Amino acid sequence: MAIKLITYGHKKKPKSLGLGVFDGIHKGHQAILSQCDALLTFNPHPVTILHNTITLDRLTTVEEMTHYIPQLFVLEFNKMIANLSAQDFLNKIILEKINPSHIVIGYDYHFGKNKEGTPELFKQWCNSHNVPITIVEPISNTDQIIKSKAIRTHLKEGDVNQALNDLGHPYLMIGTVIKGDSRGKELGFPTANLKFPTEKLIPKKGVYKGNITIENKPYKTMIYIGNRPTFNTKTTTVEAFILDFKGNLYDQTICLYIEQYLRPEKTFPNKEALISQINQDTQNAYGP
Amino acid sequence: MAFEGILTVNKPAAITSYDVIRTIKKIIGKDKIGHAGTLDPFATGILIIAIGRKFTKQLASYQAMPKTYRFTIQLGTETSTLDPDGEIISESPISTPYTIQSIENTLNTFKGETKQTPPAFSAKKIQGQRAYKLARKGKEVKLEPTTITIHEINLLNYDPKTQQIECRINCEKGTYVRSLSRDIALQLNTVGYTKTLVREAVGNHTLDTALTIDQLENHLTKN
Known part of the structure; x- marks a missing residue:
């Protein structure tokens, strides 16, 4: 098994390299990112390789991560990498493959086989290799340290707006526009049906306010996440009603930013009631 | 001696x-x-x-013997020789950057056995004449596609600013990296040429x- 490392961005040696999974790019991660011009991340999420049974929903896919940093190193995480000793990880990957001028890690960064690598060990290695290292302390929101795991849970089934607050930025979802059943168009609200990678975390069902960026211009958007009770109750669909936009987006890759959770989904007795509610939602979100 | x-x-x-x-x-x-x-x-x-x-x-x-090449594809520009030494013959500006996934998916389509048309500027013979001799004279060069085998193809780097892709391949003899770059670019709905090429192993x-x-x-x- 060879070491597979893909670089996104320029190929020059990074001045300041941050290491971690950074799933979510939450406020804690941002404390690291703000000091880096490059990141080293792992794909798939190491947890899925170390514990074969866990499937993990990604708050941030590798593609989405490229939006937050100019140079991204993606190391394919597999059993071979998981079994590298802490020293081998540092020498064979950090030094040999990347050779950064400065390292930035979080207070809880562990690496190498059985997590034997600690921030303290990293510090010792950096000292002997004359590479300055910064270890970043945790960021808390009131009394709890901000963690990706809690954000995942909240986005899926809890307090979505608290999760968005902990993220510190809108929730980015990069997906493609696929053909829907034109139901939205029939109601007078043409909607884009969006498809996301299977590992991407879809927030809980409901109505959201957000924006979609098309050719670098953001458009106010209402987002509906839910089942289609009339059709397949198992698949969750994400529909975006883009205000003030006319055009065909089929097959295009778009950046959807979820800004705020507005209300849970509701079933309506008839078409008119649904149209009235959509108008109300839009007014509540963006004014008349 | x-x-x-x-x-x-x-x-x-x-x-x-x-x-x-x-x-x-x-x-x-x-x-x-x-x-x-x-x-x-x-x-x-x-x-x-x-x-x-x-x-x-x-x-x-x-x-x-199988060979390993590391090379860079410059997307958006086509040259006569499919390398940096030729003249630019067309430009196809890229409006939205590619995603790593879409590039990897494209590269994977070249894995295994595929058909490849050699470059016009090559030593391939057409009715006894070297193709490059005809190409230099400005004559039209029509080469038959041949079957090539690529054992491994890996993305090493994608720079959305310069629109350059760096790859490494391990392939059987008869593979023209210059044609491969051209074909990869076409699959990405643009044109391209091989900007750098290193034969890392034979x-x-x-x-x-x-x-x-x-x-x-x-x-x-x-x-």
């Missing part, structure tokens, strides 16, 4: 594969010197050289054991 044997040379850029042979001839004056597969002037890396009749007979077996012969041009004289006259 003058040096005889197989050499792996790390060809630098800007010289032809035959220039390397000329350099060796100047040093040892031997007649029977050959190489096992041309590297274009813009390319660098392993050139297998055979010196002496006993060894030039082995060249075919080296030519047949069989098990890798760059770390290859001689530089400067080391040749010493190596050949030591015996």
Whole structure:
């Protein structure tokens, strides 16, 4: 098994390299990112390789991560990498493959086989290799340290707006526009049906306010996440009603930013009631 | 006795594969010197050289070995030679950056056996004539596609600012990286040419054991 490392961005040696999974790019991660011009991340999420049974929903896919940093190193995480000793990880990957001028890690960064690598060990290695290292302390929101795991849970089934607050930025979802059943168009609200990678975390069902960026211009958007009770109750669909936009987006890759959770989904007795509610939602979100 | 044997040379850029042979001839004056597969002037890396009749007979077996190339594709621009030494013949500006996934998916379609049309500027023969001779005269060059085999193809880097993709492949003989870059770009709905090319290995012969041009004289006259 060879070491597979893909670089996104320029190929020059990074001045300041941050290491971690950074799933979510939450406020804690941002404390690291703000000091880096490059990141080293792992794909798939190491947890899925170390514990074969866990499937993990990604708050941030590798593609989405490229939006937050100019140079991204993606190391394919597999059993071979998981079994590298802490020293081998540092020498064979950090030094040999990347050779950064400065390292930035979080207070809880562990690496190498059985997590034997600690921030303290990293510090010792950096000292002997004359590479300055910064270890970043945790960021808390009131009394709890901000963690990706809690954000995942909240986005899926809890307090979505608290999760968005902990993220510190809108929730980015990069997906493609696929053909829907034109139901939205029939109601007078043409909607884009969006498809996301299977590992991407879809927030809980409901109505959201957000924006979609098309050719670098953001458009106010209402987002509906839910089942289609009339059709397949198992698949969750994400529909975006883009205000003030006319055009065909089929097959295009778009950046959807979820800004705020507005209300849970509701079933309506008839078409008119649904149209009235959509108008109300839009007014509540963006004014008349 | 003058040096005889197989050499792996790390060809630098800007010289032809035959220039390397000329350099060796100047040093040892031997007649029977050959190489096992041309590297274009813009390319660098392993050139297998055979010196002496006993060894030039082995060249075919080296030519047949699988090779590893690391190369960069410049997207959005097409050149006449499919490399940086030719003229720009078309530009296809890229509006939205590609995603890593879409590039990887495209590269994977070239894995295994596929059909490839060699470049017009190549040593391939058309009715006895070298294709590059016809291309230089401005004549239309129609080459038949051949079957190529790529064992491994990996994305190393994608720079959305310069729109360059860096890849590494391991392939069987007969693969033209210049054509591969062209075809990868086409699959990405644009044009492209090979900006850099390094032959990193021929069989098990890798760059770390290859001689530089400067080391040749010493190596050949030591015996």
